[in-house]
Amino acid sequence: MSESAVKNIDGQVYREVLGHYPTGVAVVTGRADDGEHLALVVGTFSSVSMDPPLVSFMPMKSSRTFDRLSRCESLCVNVVGEDQQDVVRTLAKRWENKLDGIEWFASPSGDAVLADSVAWIDTRIRETVEAGDHLIVLCEVHDMAVTNPVSPLIFHRGDYGGFACSTPA
Ligand SMILES: Cc1cc2nc3c(=O)[nH]c(=O)nc-3n(C[C@H](O)[C@H](O)[C@H](O)COP(=O)(O)O)c2cc1C
Secondary structure (H helix, E strand, O other), rough: OOOHHHHOOOOOHHHHOOOOOOOOOOOOOOOOOOOOOOEEEEEOOOOEEEEEEEEOOOOEEEEEEEEEOOOOOEEEEEOHHHHHHHHHHHHHHOOOOOOOOOOEOOOOOEEEOOOOEEEEEEEEEEEEEEEEEEEEEEEEEEEEEEOOOEOOOOOEEEEEEOOOOOOOO
């Protein structure tokens, strides 16, 4: 569909409607040339393909952190848990040195895995596609593990929560 054929939807309506769709929360980390450990909170992380193993996320084109992450040799996706809400809020507010004072360990690729993350996924960027004011970043998975199998953090209608299974145990 050409850009001109796309209906003009009011930004507030777009946000309100899509805010009713819940997302998980992930933190994408990487190491910059100067050694700084970078981190970007995303609600747009998704699994894409098992064969070959691919995942994706969608940074804003204006993201200064992604501009630096895009030049990293590898990226690590942290799936964060319900109890990591405070860390997520802190990271999302910071502009630089986002991991200062935050506990983490290194994934096999050397990128940061936040303490208590549910899972980590070591990746390399395969392709970046322009999509309006965002980018779709397709990443190859090189290694992955579940390290803390607790409820993931969920973002829904502007707020955070956990996941409760509706099936009785
Ligand atoms: C729950 C949540 C989900 C977010 N999802 C995204 C996302 O998918 N893509 C994105 O670029 N920014 C997302 N953000 C905003 C960034 O984490 C970050 O605050 C902002 O991009 C900072 O700009 P910087 O990249 O220039 O540091 C999200 C923030 C929160 C709190």
